[in-house]
Amino acid sequence: MTDKPRSQQGNYSSKKPSRPARPDASSHRPDRPSSSARSTQKSRTSSPSLPIDSKPDSRQNGKTGGFADSARTSSASSNAKGKGEYNKSYAKNQNNAPVKTANRDNAEELRIGDSIVVTIKRLGINGEGVGYYRRKAVFVDGALPNEVVKAQVTGTHPKFIKANITEIEKRSPERVEPPCPVFHICGGCQIQHISYKGQLQAKTDIVIEAFSRYAGLEKVKIKPMLGMEHPWAYRNKAQPQLGRDQDQNVIAGLYEINSHDIVDISGCPIQHPAINNAIEIVKSALEDLQIPLHKDNGSRDGVRTIVVRYGFQSNHLQITLVTTSRQLPRQDELIQALRLSVPDVTSIAINVNPKKTSLVFGEHTVTLWGQDTMLESLGDLEFALSPRAFFQLNPQQTVKLYESVRAAAGLTGKELVVDAYCGTGTIGLWLAPYAREVRGIEMIAEAVDDANKNAYHNNRDNASFYVGKAEELLPRWVKKGMSPDVIIADPPRTGLEQPFLETVLKTKPKRFVYVSCNPSTLAKDCKVLLDGGYEIQWVQPIDMFPQTSHVEAVTLLVRKDA
Numbered sequence: 001m002t003d004k005p006r007s008q009q010g011n012y013s014s015k016k017p018s019r020p021a022r023p024d025a026s027s028h029r030p031d032r033p034s035s036s037a038r039s040t041q042k043s044r045t046s047s048p049s050l051p052i053d054s055k056p057d058s059r060q061n062g063k064t065g066g067f068a069d070s071a072r073t074s075s076a077s078s079n080a081k082g083k084g085e086y087n088k089s090y091a092k093n094q095n096n097a098p099v100k101t102a103n104r105d106n107a108e109e110l111r112i113g114d115s116i117v118v119t120i121k122r123l124g125i126n127g128e129g130v131g132y133y134r135r136k137a138v139f140v141d142g143a144l145p146n147e148v149v150k151a152q153v154t155g156t157h158p159k160f161i162k163a164n165i166t167e168i169e170k171r172s173p174e175r176v177e178p179p180c181p182v183f184h185i186c187g188g189c190q191i192q193h194i195s196y197k198g199q200l201q202a203k204t205d206i207v208i209e210a211f212s213r214y215a216g217l218e219k220v221k222i223k224p225m226l227g228m229e230h231p232w233a234y235r236n237k238a239q240p241q242l243g244r245d246q247d248q249n250v251i252a253g254l255y256e257i258n259s260h261d262i263v264d265i266s267g268c269p270i271q272h273p274a275i276n277n278a279i280e281i282v283k284s285a286l287e288d289l290q291i292p293l294h295k296d297n298g299s300r301d302g303v304r305t306i307v308v309r310y311g312f313q314s315n316h317l318q319i320t321l322v323t324t325s326r327q328l329p330r331q332d333e334l335i336q337a338l339r340l341s342v343p344d345v346t347s348i349a350i351n352v353n354p355k356k357t358s359l360v361f362g363e364h365t366v367t368l369w370g371q372d373t374m375l376e377s378l379g380d381l382e383f384a385l386s387p388r389a390f391f392q393l394n395p396q397q398t399v400k401l402y403e404s405v406r407a408a409a410g411l412t413g414k415e416l417v418v419d420a421y422c423g424t425g426t427i428g429l430w431l432a433p434y435a436r437e438v439r440g441i442e443m444i445a446e447a448v449d450d451a452n453k454n455a456y457h458n459n460r461d462n463a464s465f466y467v468g469k470a471e472e473l474l475p476r477w478v479k480k481g482m483s484p485d486v487i488i489a490d491p492p493r494t495g496l497e498q499p500f501l502e503t504v505l506k507t508k509p510k511r512f513v514y515v516s517c518n519p520s521t522l523a524k525d526c527k528v529l530l531d532g533g534y535e536i537q538w539v540q541p542i543d544m545f546p547q548t549s550h551v552e553a554v555t556l557l558v559r560k561d562a
Contacts, residue, residue, distance in 0.1 A: 107136035110161060114153045117169065120145050122209065123202045125520075127190030127549035138163055142184075144172040144194060145202060174198030180269055187257040189270065189547040200225045200543060203551040207541050210519035215527040221538040226400045231546030234394045235271045236376075238279065239307040239322075239360050242286075242293050250283045250293065252306055270547055274310045278317060278342050282306050285337045289330045294323075301325055304353065305360055307387060311376040312395050316346040318374040320387040324354045326366060335369050347371045349387050361388050378402070381429055381458050389450060390424055397544045401515070401552065402430040404540045405488060408513040408556035411435050415485040418509075420470035420500065425451025425463065427488060427515070432460040435486075440465040441473050471499040474507055488513045495521030498528075505532040510562040514555040517544075522553060529557055 104110055110133070118131035120143045129143025137160040143149045148170035151163035168175075178184075178192035191199055204225050211217045228234065240252035243262035251264040267276050283306075286293070292302035305322035319338060321328070328334065328350070335348055347370035353362030365387050373384040376391065378398060385391050392398040405427055409417060411434035419428040422440030424447050432438045432455075442448050442465065451465035466473060474484075487509045489496060495518060504512060505528075512534060516522035526536060534557040541553045 107134035210523040214523035316374040404554040418484040432463040438463040471503040490515035493518040
């Protein structure tokens, strides 16, 4: 695997780049260009989402600061000597206008525009800082744990307050300059402004806090977070939306938070350089060939999205254009241009999605050139990936994740393993050589079909996959005499459904392995299992997505009477 973007080879290159050339993303200081016209000098002002249960101290993530009053008005801080900035009566807002510091005895009296001083206790679900003003939670975008910030109130709600930083009075030693120039408006990353050591600690605290808050557990064995040596350029897939800047150059990026404006993410530092390079070439080809975009002058025809996937092990590269029709103008010229300029490309396809929807892909994919699938491997497993096929976005950390699952399963070769949310079967196939039998359950028929094909292709004869709900199939299997020794569940962020939890408690496997991407729902579901006769042996957090607020964890639960 190369650490640097490949040069734009062949007869076709980016003649009219909308941004200057960028250094390698692995330098940790990528000079990522700014975005579309409206995003040039914009500061991010988005707000965190509501907490799950809307309690003032019930953010899904983060370390609790308790209900102690950790915010102060200027009058409260005026008694402290030598505090410098704390004693000022005015703060500056983001437009450099003076804002009078509030002097409210009750948080309910706060008004939009008031300035308050807040001590940040933890990170919230979106990477925002969480503190308290008069025992009411305050969400401050961009603030870090242990910082004291002066913030301007932007929203008041019954259970919480939203505010923006106007001044950092006490700076965290973990605060760093974000290497990405559009970090504050893109929304793809939330915590680039924290050192990587600080990120790992903050995410560990999120897991600790979740078990304390939602499961009532203060002493869970939480293993050290599994991070990355190089937490950049790790994503193997990108699917940016297409639009145009003020000069009508084609741009590719993400929608700005709470906006329909596209932020150009050229050279994104968390994407593999081969992906960034391919996106730039596709953009230039579309522009030079004058192929319309879906958003051009309200047009319903044209290209909506570029999807590029890169194989870290195979070096294969798959380009898919999501369009509104099956045929593009000058399609043959586009294919020829991409083949000449992207030498690693193994397939070029069109996916047709004419619907007005937030979903990227439509139902029909047509291969224009090359193979219908691209090859990629994890360990000794090899996968054939169609453009729509799911595959983990960070292959290096995926191996650590799956090895943690294998350690939790404690397999000796005699066990029957059920993977209850199996998707395309990757976890089950990883475990198959160490188990007597693996059965996977998944509601999406297309994913089950892919899983069985992957099992056949990789000679995993003891692995089979079934369409359905685990809470329906498991009882049928138990009635036929099948008793699973290990059940594994890797649910979406919403967690496990109650009928499935009840089925697990009735089935009584010796081991239950929970793979979670949401610590709060993990802790809540574990509480149900703990009340049903299980105990937590350990929790292994894994940093699957550095620079973001997301954290995954593998949790081993065993039956007390096993």
